[in-house]
Amino acid sequence: MANEAMPSAGERRGPAEPLPASEAPFDAIGLARHLLRSVRSGALATIDAADGTPFASLVTIATDGDGTPLMLLSRLSAHTRNLDKDPRASLLFSVGGKGDPLAHPRLTVTGRAARSDAPRVRERFLARHPKAKLYADFPDFGFFTLAPSAGHLNGGFAKAATLTPQELLLDMAGAEAVMAGERGAVEHMNADHADALALYSASVGEAGTGWRLTGLDPEGLDLMAGERTARVPYPEPVRDMGSLRKTLVAMAAAARAGEAPQPEA
Missing domain, CATH: 2.30.110.10 (Electron Transport, Fmn-binding Protein; Chain A)
Incomplete structure (x- = not known):
């Protein structure tokens, strides 16, 4: 018995038992x-x-x-x-x-x-x-x-x-500025950038018009058109309003070009 290999964690876990996300x-x-x-x-x-x-x-x-x-x-x-x-x-x-x-x-x-x-x-x-x-x-x-x-x-x-x-x-440490500026950014995007919102939704497979931004956070945008919803992640998390603005501009440009936006180097 001493020479037998110990079962791995996966082998010890029952076949129907889910794995930890990690x-x-x-x-x-x-x-x-x-x-x-x-x-x-x-x-x-x-x-x-x-x-x-x-x-x-x-x-x-x-x-x-x-x-x-x-x-x-x-x-x-x-x-x-x-x-x-x-x-x-x-x-x-x-x-x-x-x-x-x-x-x-x-x-x-x-x-x-x-x-x-x-x-x-x-x-x-x-x-x-x-x-x-x-x-x-x-x-x-x-x-x-x-x-x-x-x-x-x-x-x-x-x-x-x-x-x-x-x-x-989400770990919100360091993202206080993004959340403090959320409502202003949401109102600005809905008032002036409906075309960009349609591009963002289309980039995740949700085509059509009438999209409105309902919220944002360090990882992405929450959009809604009627009863439809779209979650649009950023290429990488943002922690300040300057990064958010740059990211949204880059995402819109990439969507117009039919490309996937790339994280900053």
Whole structure:
């Protein structure tokens, strides 16, 4: 027995058990973050306050600058009463599509929900869900964040991975200027650069016009046209407004030329 080779970590792990994202043979972190940013509604699972039964409901979702999921919930809803009693919850992000629904990627984020009165949370949610402005200020509604404890990604057939909170969310250290300037940049792009927004969306396979920028962060742009969404990553992360401007100009030029933008040397 002493001379037998010890099994590897992969051999010790059960065949159906997902790999950590850092060991997955595909870009699990990139796919998970894409789902976080591009899905606008999903299933919220809470714990029934009366008897502990799992309770799932449909909610609309946005994200904070670092990717933290945001929700606008009514205290008259069962899921809100459940969260007030026990903040543990999970959100399912799924894009869906044609064919077998299980062939499409989906992400479950588990964590703890908390109410938030932060102006940024309200601003980012309503930018993603403008129709919610009709009822967002009703006294029975409130904004919630979901602080992730883990992510469980199924990227399609034979593509599964688990993610830590640090892998799900962006490290915002040093990016304070970008987030402080976000709203001004969003308003400027929507007012003066609709052509560039259409180029950005087309560069990730989402053609057409009518695209508006709903938010940006150190890794990319969040666009929306009607009910369609597009997540457009930068060639490399940005940490200040000067880098953001240069990156957006380069991305538009590359899209016009039909090329992929390149990171700066």
